[in-house]
Amino acid sequence: MSDLKKAAGGKAAGADRPTGKPETQQRSVRVVMLALMITMLLAMLDNLIVGTAMPTIVGDLGGLEHLSWVVTAYTLATAASTPIWGKLGDMYGRKGIFLTSIVIFLIGSVLSGMAQDMGQLIGFRAVQGLGAGGLMVGVMAIIGDLVPPRERGKYQGMMAGVMAIAMIGGPLVGGTITDHLGWRWSFYINLPLGAVALAMVTVVLHLPKRTGAKSKVDYLGAGLLTLGITAIVLVTTWGGTEYDWNSAVIMELTAIGVASLVGFLFVETKATEPIIPLHIFRNRNFTLMSVVGFMAGFVMFGAVLFLPLYQQSVQGASATNSGLLLLPMLLAMMVVSLIAGRVTTSTGKYKIFPVVGSVLMVAGLFLLSRMDVDTTRFTSGVYMAVLGAGMGFLMQITMLVAQNSVEMKDMGVASSATTLFRTLGSSFGVAIMGALFTGRVQDEMVARGGGAATAGSAQLDAASLAKLSAPAREAYQFAVSSGTHIAFLVGASVGLIAVIASVFVKEVPLRGAGPEAKSSDDAPASAAKQPEAV
Secondary structure, eight states: OOHHHHHSOSSOTTOSSOSOOHHHHHHHHHHHHHHHHHHHHHHHHHHHHHHHHHHHHHHHHOOGGGHHHHHHHHHHHHHHHHHHHHHHHHHHOHHHHHHHHHHHHHHHHHHHHTOOSHHHHHHHHHHHHHHHHHHHHHHHHHHHHHSOHHHHGGGHHHHHHHHHHHHHHHHHHHHHHHHHTOTTHHHHTHHHHHHHHHHHHHHHOOOBOOOSOOOOOOHHHHHHHHHHHHHHHHHHHHBTTTBOTTSHHHHHHHHHHHHHHHHHHHHHTTOSSOSSOGGGGGSHHHHHHHHHHHHHHHHHHHHHHHHHHHHHHTSOOOSTTGGGGGHHHHHHHHHHHHHHHHHHHHHOOOTHHHHHHHHHHHHHHHHHHTOOTTOOHHHHHHHHHHHHHHHHHHHHHHHHHHHHTSOGGGHHHHHHHHHHHHHHHHHHHHHHHHHHHHHHHHHHHHHTTOGGGGSSOSOOOHHHHHHSOHHHHHHHHHHHHHHHHHHHHHHHHHHHHHHHHHHTOOOOOOTTSSSOOOOSTTSOOOOOOOOOBO
8 A cells, every 4th residue: 555545644544445536535635735835834934024023123122232143043943953853753753743843833933922022032932943943844754754755746836836935925924014913923923824734734634653662862962963053053153243254252163063063973873763863874865965955055045145135235126025026036946846846756757857956056046146237137037047947956856855765764854854954054055155245245345435334234225225325325236246246156166066966866766656676775775564544
């Protein structure tokens, strides 16, 4: 009996008669997928909505000097908890752990909305981040349990669409809520979405029940990994902004991060149930997809950060509808992801997609690096569409290949590890591209006699830009285009690593595509027979 029949709900898989017609099973999966997409939207919308509300929050609570920690606390908690959620799902059952992460996220949302000062808000955002770490991992791991890799392409367009809706709608929703309901509702808005997700997951999601003795949780490994990830994220967040890159604080954090991760690797070789089993990295495809995912995160979040800035500062676009500025990239990503998914489902072939996606990603970044003060919106839109097409080939294929490369019992850690690498890639991308951008903008402003305009920050809002004299504004526009040039050029150079990694991916038959060939040790080990569904 296929994984699809076991996981799609309805009667238990061990019933004497068939679980139902294929159409019924497909409808059951679609209902579960709807619940998962709502949860995915919940995770993606939060930061985008809150980001729009931040100026109002600071005006109400004060504590401007601690503003960055509102985002940093959430990011740290999310990144550090991601692999732990994945492992707990493998050990104790996916559904219960996933529901727990939703509940923690909602509790953090309520508490954040009730915060009375900046210190409370930072602490409650950390609670919210702990829950968020389990949302995306839970969605991806459950999809891995529910839908065989061969069939998963049908749903890639849905996932890409949710991402596009979040990026476009997040700032719009955040601005509307803040203006009409108050900033606290930027957190409370999670409650109705979360309640729907909780109800739907509870009622319609039926997964195999975990049986057998529970192994001891690898607390030491979890602690070392958390410490290492925390140090890395702080280095990439603070480096070049709060502290100089060669400062004692950054050097100490780097040393702590390296030492913790080395210790983590040693502990994982001894642990009975390691948080991230190192044997999954012996699989060539899994390791290569981790590299590609890291690079995709590096590029994606750098582009999302700097493209709206360029369009607002140089091309004069409105900041109000900032999500719409990314529409060419997001639409291309959604359409291409849908096409790639359908082709994968119908043919079972996928190697061409990470190769083509990586090449298009590098090409798009190179084209974006050529933008200057005279580049039209149409031209920049075409460049963004090229980048979006590349990301569309990569975003879901990396997860699909990674999950297909491990046994079913490691689905959670595979999903969490892939998500973690993408998260760390985004941290490095924003830090490195941001440092290069800021340095180039300030250098160009000094060279053109407008250095005072960017004395406090290399990124000016629309109000500050409007106050500049015409010569200073022109100097700043040139400096921003120069800054985006160096940032995207470096992004294109780094993206070549993804191209190289993709070339070495081996086309291993996707589970669900019929008898699986095991021609080499790169083929995924056959999954152990799953327990009956409950």
